[in-house]
Amino acid sequence: MFKRVKEATYLTAEKAWSYRAILRYFYMQHERMREFLFPEEIYEYIKQFDEFRDYTIESLHLDLDALVKWGNLIARQELGKSKTVEEFKKKRFRYQCTPYTVEFERMLMELEGIGETFGGSLERTQFERLYQSLQKIEKIATNQVQESNQECTQVWEDALTYFRQITQNTSDYIAYINSEEVEERMQTEAFLIYKDQFTTYLRDFIIALQGTALQIQDLLLGVSQKELEGFFTKVIQHNEQVFRLEEKNEENPLNEYEEKWKSMEGWFLGNEHGESEYEMLQNRTNESIRRITRVVQRLGERHQHFRSRKKDYLHLAKWFDSIEEMEETHELSSVAFGVFHTRHFHIDHIPTDNIYADVWDEAPMEHETKPMIRNYRERTRPGAVTSNQKKKEETMRQYLEQKQHEKKLIEQYIEGNEIRVENLPTVETHVRKLLLSWIGKAMASKNQTIKTELGRRVHVVMSQERVTLQSKDGALEMPKVTFQFIDDRGHNHERTTKL
Numbered sequence: 001m002f003k004r005v006k007e008a009t010y011l012t013a014e015k016a017w018s019y020r021a022i023l024r025y026f027y028m029q030h031e032r033m034r035e036f037l038f039p040e041e042i043y044e045y046i047k048q049f050d051e052f053r054d055y056t057i058e059s060l061h062l063d064l065d066a067l068v069k070w071g072n073l074i075a076r077q078e079l080g081k082s083k084t085v086e087e088f089k090k091k092r093f094r095y096q097c098t099p100y101t102v103e104f105e106r107m108l109m110e111l112e113g114i115g116e117t118f119g120g121s122l123e124r125t126q127f128e129r130l131y132q133s134l135q136k137i138e139k140i141a142t143n144q145v146q147e148s149n150q151e152c153t154q155v156w157e158d159a160l161t162y163f164r165q166i167t168q169n170t171s172d173y174i175a176y177i178n179s180e181e182v183e184e185r186m187q188t189e190a191f192l193i194y195k196d197q198f199t200t201y202l203r204d205f206i207i208a209l210q211g212t213a214l215q216i217q218d219l220l221l222g223v224s225q226k227e228l229e230g231f232f233t234k235v236i237q238h239n240e241q242v243f244r245l246e247e248k249n250e251e252n253p254l255n256e257y258e259e260k261w262k263s264m265e266g267w268f269l270g271n272e273h274g275e276s277e278y279e280m281l282q283n284r285t286n287e288s289i290r291r292i293t294r295v296v297q298r299l300g301e302r303h304q305h306f307r308s309r310k311k312d313y314l315h316l317a318k319w320f321d322s323i324e325e326m327e328e329t330h331e332l333s334s335v336a337f338g339v340f341h342t343r344h345f346h347i348d349h350i351p352t353d354n355i356y357a358d359v360w361d362e363a364p365m366e367h368e369t370k371p372m373i374r375n376y377r378e379r380t381r382p383g384a385v386t387s388n389q390k391k392k393e394e395t396m397r398q399y400l401e402q403k404q405h406e407k408k409l410i411e412q413y414i415e416g417n418e419i420r421v422e423n424l425p426t427v428e429t430h431v432r433k434l435l436l437s438w439i440g441k442a443m444a445s446k447n448q449t450i451k452t453e454l455g456r457r458v459h460v461v462m463s464q465e466r467v468t469l470q471s472k473d474g475a476l477e478m479p480k481v482t483f484q485f486i487d488d489r490g491h492n493h494e495r496t497t498k499l
Contacts, residue, residue, distance in 0.1 A: 007071045007100035018055070018063055021046050023072060026097040027105035036076070036094040039064060064095060072101045126166050127212040133159035134219050140234075141227040149238035156235050156257075163264055167277070174284050202289050206282065213268060213278050220265050225258070232257040406430065407454055419483040422467045432471040439481060449486070459484040 010019035025045050029037060043060050046052045067073045075093045136155045139145040147155075236253050262271075270276035316336060323329045352362065370376065409431055413419050421435070442448040442460035449459045463480040 005100075007098065008104065009070045010067060010072055011104070013066075015063065017051060018046075018059075019067060019072075021049065021052070022060075022063060022067065023097065023101055023105060026073070026095070027102060027109075030097055030102055035096050037096075038092075038094050042095075064093075068095070071098055073097055126162050126169070127209060127216070130159060130162040130166065131212050131216050131219070133162060134216060137228075137231060138219055138223050141223055141231040147234075149234045149241075152231060152234040153238040156231075159264075160260065163267070167267065170281055174281070174288075177288050199289060199292055202285055202292075206285055206289075209278075209282065209285075217268050217278075220268060228258070228261060229254065403454070406434070410434070410454065414485070417485050421469055421478065421481045424469060426470040426472060429471055429473050432469060432476065435469075435481075435483070438483065457486050459486055 010016060010023065013019060022042060025042060026037060029035075039057065039060055042064075043057055046055065046060075064073060064075070068075045074096045076096065077093055133155055136145075136147075137159060140147050140152055140155070232254055235257065239253070265271075267277045270279070320329060320332065323332065370378075409428060410419075413424055413427070413431070415423065419435075438450060438452060438458060439460055439462070441450045442458070447459075448461070449457060451457050461482045461484060463482075465480040466477055467480045469476045469478055
């Protein structure tokens with residue numbers, strides 16, 4: 001797995017244009033069961049392209065040697081068919097492409113057919129075929145039916161093929177409908193033509209998926225691991241009968257079959273790592289149907305918005321013209337245009353936030369209409385000037401009492417003209433908030449010195465060590481902080497009774 005794949009060098013080499021043309025011809029002949037090719041035949045094929053107009057037979061031999069060196073071709077010397085002495089002296093080779101080359105070219109052919117968009121499809125019949133194959137495996141594993149080793153191998157290969165097609169096709173198709181290109185096409189008016197076909201395709205797939213997948217889930221839950229071992233043993237015995245010159249792998253193939261069966265179970269039933277891929281596929285398909293519905297709704301609204309109503313008005317005008325009685329004309333007008341003399345007032349008062357409340361269930365609202373004249377002024381009543389001096393004095397007195405109380409509380413925590421957080425007992429809530437505000441102001445200052453609300457200057461010293469400050473409303477983990485009270489000259493002084 002970790003070795004360098006030198007067989008892929010021809011895809012990115014400087015002369016990839018000639019290497020790829022040569023190996024594409026080898027692949028085409030391999031599909032026609034022609035394994036060995038001579039240089040003359042290859043040269044005749046590639047000379048028909050304009051890119052090889054100046055290409056010589058010597059250049060072809062150099063390219064063939066490079067491809068043999070990289071492991072894309074196998075050269076075999078041909079000795080028995082030399083017609084001249086010159087051909088005998090010049091080693092004549094015939095070439096055969098290697099399995100790596102065949103698989104590379106097969107993959108490239110598929111990619112070229114796909115293009116730049118995802119392929120895939122949502123086939124309902126694949127789930128039914130997988131279910132039929134799993135039914136046969138269940139009957140063979142539970143000894144309900146006796147089958148040969150060859151038939152067991154064929155049934156197992158069919159189940160793997162259908163399962164592989166389901167996983168690849170569904171994942172590719174979901175990626176396709178979620179791609180940017182499909183998203184852009186959905187926003188165009190032309191998508192309205194295909195929306196019914198698209199929705200029906202997804203809906204039919206969901207219906208078939210739900211019916212068959214539930215049967216597959218029940219079947220997977222009903223087969224035990226021990227019963228499957230007997231079935232896989234027959235498959236292994238048949239594969240061992242296939243004649244191979246190479247040495248057979250000594251690893252136990254039973255583990256490989258069991259892992260593939262677990263992968264199948266995980267796709268339909270899920271595993272310890274999360275939900276099943278079947279549930280994810282169902283959710284993705286339902287979401288795609290909802291997305292299509294939203295897109296179609298928006299396109300329909302846009303189409304209605306820009307639609308001309310000229311024909312509607314002409315039809316309505318002819319209708320009015322055909323009526324002879326005026327009273328009948330008034331009746332038609334009331335139905336077509338509503339009542340003309342109705343007035344609606346808009347005010348900013350919102351009586352309730354309930355959007356489902358009816359108008360007649362709400363209390364009536366008053367609206368004052370002001371006259372639209374230039375000299376209109378609202379009537380005002382003269383009012384006396386009231387004095388709030390007593391309220392101001394009472395508010396000031398309460399504020400000063402609160403500050404005096406805070407001073408007394410802070411004074412009782414000062415020791416040696418300092419407050420050390422680690423030495424504080426359980427403090428009041430507002431004391432904790434006051435100390436934290438001092439720390440915040442000090443961090444914004446250059447020298448960590450501030451002037452407090454109490455009239456004192458404080459220098460805050462913070463340490464990396466962590467301490468716990470206990471207060472009446474809980475415990476706070478914080479850095480070890482020391483508050484140093486200083487005078488106007490910047491020196492510590494003795495504690496006083498005032499802050």
